[in-house]
Amino acid sequence: MIICHKKEELRHVLEGLVPKNQTLGFVPTMGALHEGHLSIIVKGLKENAKMVVSIFVNPTQFDNSSDLKEYPRTLEHDLELLRSLSEDIVVYAPTVEDIYGELISSEAFSFDGLEHQMEGKFRKGHFDGVGTIVKRLFEIVRPDFAYFGEKDFQQLRIIEKLVEKHHLGVKVIGCDIFRAEDGLAMSSRNQRLSKTHREAAPFIYETLKAAKIRFGTESANKVTTWVVEQFEKQGLLQLEYFTIADEETLLPVETKQNTKSYRAFIAVFAGDIRLIDNIALN
Template sequence: MIICHKKEDLRRVVDGLRLKNQTIGFVPTMGALHDGHLSLIRKGLEENSRMVVSIFVNPTQFDNTSDLEKYPRTIESDLELLQTLSKDLIVYAPAADDIYGGTVSSERFDFDGLEDQMEGRFRKGHFDGVGTVVKRLFEIVQPDTAYFGKKDFQQLRIIQELIRKHQLSVEVKGVEIFRDKDGLALSSRNERLSKAQREAAPFIYKTLKAAKNRFGTESANKVIEWVEKQFAQHDLLKLEYFTIADEASLQTVQRKTKTKSYRAFIAVFAGDIRLIDNIALN
């Protein structure tokens, strides 16, 4: 396994592979790796000659300083886990200066309103930070294909828009949500849940599945009201938002039509730990 801490070193490795006509896949991560990340990397290993995995906790996408400070940093165990997956992986684990230079700040992006929905309403500047770091990573790695999990479906749509607007020559593929046996979507934040919170958390996916069933016969507003009532009665989980939106525009649905695909999006607090999830509805 090749580990690069500087973009110049990574470029030398990738350029050497390009000379051999090898294809490059890429999975950007913030570390604290779990089976969800590994599912993305496995997909990339199946479809590319070599895979690059970045490990970088990006400061500009955190609207909450405390959340940034608490985010787990587990580089040694991450590298050990990647080594068990494939010895041919290329890991890019930079410091902030290598990505941002002297000034750690976000560019401003216009994603045609995708950034104003759901997460964008509750996390000011978040998608400017995401857009900034992903664009820079794409420019450094120059992959053929990049893989993102659908758990962060809004992020996936924004990165697709980033590529379209900036005419980047990267194919982006969304990979299905990887869940624990009890349905909880895997997240690095899950490790911070208490035993009681972890036992309660599968209620999120259980409610999403029930909402999907109701969406077949009820209006979006009725489904939203029902979900809000379920969480109002829960002792350990506090609903931040639940919405049903058009998958393409991410606009909240007003009236269902058969020609559009819809998805339900949810954000829930377990104490101070924020969990997100979503489910396709049709």
């Protein structure tokens, strides 16, 4: 397995690495790899001649300095996991300086309003940071296909818009949410949960599944009110938001239409750990 820490080194490695008429796949990560990441990487390995995986905790997408400081950094363990999948993976694990130089700042992006919903309302500047790092990584790696998990569905839609508006020449592939046996969506933040909060956290997905059933016969407003009430009764988990939105525009639903696809989005605090999830409703 080849590990590169500088973009010039990575570009040199990638030159001529992919045979003609075959493709290069890419999975960008912030490390602390888990089974969800691995399932995405396995999909990429099956569909491409070569795979690049980046491991980089991007400072510009954190709106909370303590969250950035506490974010798990487990590079050696991550590399062991990647080796267990394939020795053919190329790893790009850059420093902040290699990505940003001396000025660590985000570009300003417009994603046609996608950035103002849900996460955008609660995490100031987050999607400018996401757009900045993903655009730079695409320009460095130059993949044919890039893979992203649907747990961050809003991010997935925004990256699709980034590629479209900036003509980046990458095909973005969404991958199913990978869940623990009890339904909790896999996240690097899960390892920071206390035992009590980890035991309570599956309530999030249980509530999403129940909301999906209710959405079949009830309005979005009624379902939302019901979800809020369930979390008020729960006690250990604090609901930040629950939104039912159009999958295409991410705008909240007012009146259901049979021709549109809808998804429920949720953000919850388990102590000081913030968890997000979503579910397709139709």
